[in-house]
Amino acid sequence: MRQRSALLGLGVGLALADSSIVTLALPRILGDFDVSITSVAWVLTSFNLVLALVAVPAAYASRRKPREAFGAGVLVFAVASLACGLAPSFGVLVGARCVQAVGAGLLVTAALDLLSQVDGSDEAALRVWVAAGVAGAALGPAAGGILTQLLGWESIFLAQVPVALVLLLALRGVEARPVKAPAGRPSVPANLALLLVAGGLVAALFLVVLLLVDGWGLSPAAAGIVVTVMPLTAIGVGRFRPRSLGVVYGCVCGVILIAGGLAALALMPRAGWWWTLPPQILVGAGLGLTVGGLTELAVRGRPDQVVHGGWTLAARHAGVVLGLLLLAPVLTSALDENRDEAIRAGAAIVLDSRIPPLAKLGVAQDVLAEVDRANDAGELPDVKRALAGRADDDEDWTSLVSGLQDQLDRAVTSAFSGPFLLAAALALGALIPLAFVRRRPG
Amino acid sequence: MRRAIPFLVAIGLVAAVIVPYVALGGGSFEPTPVADPCAPRAYPEAEGLGETIERIALTAVDRVACRLGVSREELVLALRSEDAFDRFTRENGIDRTEAEQAIHDGLVQAVDEAEQDGTLPGLIAPLVRKAAESVPPWLLLETLERLGDFLPG
Numbered sequence: 003m004r005q006r007s008a009l010l011g012l013g014v015g016l017a018l019a020d021s022s023i024v025t026l027a028l029p030r031i032l033g034d035f036d037v038s039i040t041s042v043a044w045v046l047t048s049f050n051l052v053l054a055l056v057a058v059p060a061a062y063a064s065r066r067k068p069r070e071a072f073g074a075g076v077l078v079f080a081v082a083s084l085a086c087g088l089a090p091s092f093g094v095l096v097g098a099r100c101v102q103a104v105g106a107g108l109l110v111t112a113a114l115d116l117l118s119q120v121d122g123s124d125e126a127a128l129r130v131w132v133a134a135g136v137a138g139a140a141l142g143p144a145a146g147g148i149l150t151q152l153l154g155w156e157s158i159f160l161a162q163v164p165v166a167l168v169l170l171l172a173l174r175g176v177e178a179r180p181v182k183a184p185a186g187r188p189s190v191p192a193n194l195a196l197l198l199v200a201g202g203l204v205a206a207l208f209l210v211v212l213l214l215v216d217g218w219g220l221s222p223a224a225a226g227i228v229v230t231v232m233p234l235t236a237i238g239v240g241r242f243r244p245r246s247l248g249v250v251y252g253c254v255c256g257v258i259l260i261a262g263g264l265a266a267l268a269l270m271p272r273a274g275w276w277w278t279l280p281p282q283i284l285v286g287a288g289l290g291l292t293v294g295g296l297t298e299l300a301v302r303g304r305p306d307q308v309v310h311g312g313w314t315l316a317a318r319h320a321g322v323v324l325g326l327l328l329l330a331p332v333l334t335s336a337l338d339e340n341r342d343e344a345i346r347a348g349a350a351i352v353l354d355s356r357i358p359p360l361a362k363l364g365v366a367q368d369v370l371a372e373v374d375r376a377n378d379a380g381e382l383p384d385v386k387r388a389l390a391g392r393a394d395d396d397e398d399w400t401s402l403v404s405g406l407q408d409q410l411d412r413a414v415t416s417a418f419s420g421p422f423l424l425a426a427a428l429a430l431g432a433l434i435p436l437a438f439v440r441r442r443p444g
Numbered sequence: 445m446r447r448a449i450p451f452l453v454a455i456g457l458v459a460a461v462i463v464p465y466v467a468l469g470g471g472s473f474e475p476t477p478v479a480d481p482c483a484p485r486a487y488p489e490a491e492g493l494g495e496t497i498e499r500i501a502l503t504a505v506d507r508v509a510c511r512l513g514v515s516r517e518e519l520v521l522a523l524r525s526e527d528a529f530d531r532f533t534r535e536n537g538i539d540r541t542e543a544e545q546a547i548h549d550g551l552v553q554a555v556d557e558a559e560q561d562g563t564l565p566g567l568i569a570p571l572v573r574k575a576a577e578s579v580p581p582w583l584l585l586e587t588l589e590r591l592g593d594f595l596p597g
Contacts, residue, residue, distance in 0.1 A: 247450055251447070251450055251451075252450075254450075254451065255450045255451060255453070255454040256454075258451065258454040258455060258458060259454050259457065259458065261458075262454070262455075262457070262458025262459075262461070262462065263458070263461070265458075265462060266458070266461045266462050266465055266470075268471075269462060269465045269466055269470030269471050270465060270470055270473065271465050271466075271468035271469040271470040271473055272468070272469075272473060273473075277465075280461040281461060284457060284458060284461060287457075340474070340475060343474075343475040343477075344475045345517075345521065346475075346478050346515060346517040346518060346521075347475040347476045347477075347478060347517075349478075349517035349520055349521055350476070350478050350479070350516070350517050353502065353516070353517070353520065358494065362498070363524075363585050363586060366520070366521070366524065367524060370521070370524065409475050409476065412473055412474050412475045412476070413474070413475045415473055415474075416473060416474035416475070419471075
């Protein structure tokens with residue numbers, strides 16, 4: 003029984019990890035397929051959008067035939083993952099991601115029903131289902147980063163195929179059950195709160211890794227390790243949450259922590275991965291208190307938890323899409339604006355530097371050429387690369403390079419501030435629907 | 445009152461991160477604003493001809509930037525190629541002829557001043573002045589660079 007429960011939890015975690023797992027692979031995908039930055043974001047958006055759209059219909063299918071729905075979901079998910087890993091073009095990759103989301107919708111919603119059978123109670127099933135989903139979504143960027151660096155972005159998808167097929171073992175001994183009573187209406191306030199929290203969490207799950215890798219130059223694997231702080235905190239807080247806190251109070255505290263952590267990310271005083279740790283701990287604690295609590299509020303005490311679980315899945319992934327659509331343009335425009343400011347600040351540093359005056363024009367031209375190259379490649383400029391081969395052991399040159407790097411760090415870090423603040427506001431907005439949530443008896 | 449304790453703890457935890465971040469400069473960690481070209485600027489003492497020519501060029505650039513209502517850095521970046529110069533005049537709504545004239549006037553004035561206060565040798569001043577009058581703006585910095593390289597330091 004425990005093995006089957008673990009397998010079902012693994013399936014939920016695996017399928018929902020796909021909502022964020024390609025974050026760190028996007029620059030490599032962009033390079034391989036030669037597409038624009040706006041287009042490459044569809045590798046993420048398409049999966050979350052389709053999952054949000056299919057979650058409720060998939061839940062209705064799963065409540066009728068959970069065994070078949072789970073099996074079909076696993077097979078569709080596995081085949082689509084294989085197609086993603088072998089995609090010959092960007093269009094095929096995005097198409098396969100959409101199919102993968104359909105498989106994920108069936109797999110995840112059917113798993114909730116099967117968990118109820120395997121664990122013997124709806125309450126225990128919901129706990130495993132929520133924890134597995136949160137852990138999967140939060141650990142996704144880290145796993146994707148490590149796989150991308152070690153084996154390439156394709157390995158993210160190819161590695162999922164055998165794991166998915168193993169999940170079919172969870173179907174052994176599961177029997178068909180009669181269809182339950184009508185599911186009833188979904189909890190609008192709890193699902194709306196979940197949508198807003200998920201929208202805010204996009205910044206913590208996606209933007210932090212982008213800042214670490216593309217902004218501050220960490221390797222994908224190192225960034226993957228840094229961002230595990232958040233899911234570890236979430237899992238710890240979810241496990242040791244005081245029972246006396248109450249679900250609604252816990253959610254309110256969680257929203258405050260998430261919004262506070264996101265605001266802290268917007269106010270980092272320097273560039274450096276360690277500055278992300280305290281805010282990540284706040285967000286992780288909030289995540290541990292909120293997502294599980296809100297799902298419980300939306301599902302518990304309702305006649306059919308598979309359908310209501312489907313609604314929470316739809317709300318969460320609609321929130322991710324909302325977050326991506328809102329935050330990406332704000333970040334792109336802030337990066338453009340800050341790039342121009344950084345070029346001017348960099349020019350001032352070159353003009354005021356103590357390097358030989360006759361070298362200044364050449365340095366300025368080299369730096370601008372690097373800015374243009376990085377801009378075309380969708381990367382951030384590399385100051386050391388721009389000035390490679392010059393007298394870098396000289397104190398004046400070292401001071402110039404560190405001055406230019408400081409301006410670049412300032413430009414990048416402050417470009418992320420706006421999106422982090424917007425995400426904080428989005429998450430804090432969840433307090434409004436939370437005020438209307440009424441808890442049903444379990 | 446007891447019901448408020450969890451909220452106060454959550455707010456306290458948030459404050460425990462945000463307050464030190466703000467105290468350490470969070471919120472103002474952004475690219476350093478460039479200086480006003482119309483405000484007086486202190487230059488280090490020039491040593492050798494290369495630095496003297498650089499100082500003349502920087503003084504001229506400050507003066508022209510002030511006259512055109514742009515920053516010194518924008519103007520220098522505009523002087524790296526004809527395309528950059530065209531883009532600069534277009535984006536700032538400045539007439540191209542007027543901008544070229546302002547640059548030539550500013551440089552000649554800076555050369556005159558340097559010659560008068562003795563920082564630029566009388567033999568070299570005519571060469572720099574000639575360059576200022578005859579070379580297109582986007583080739584000025586490179587010309588001055590080569591001139592400094594060519595002349596004895």
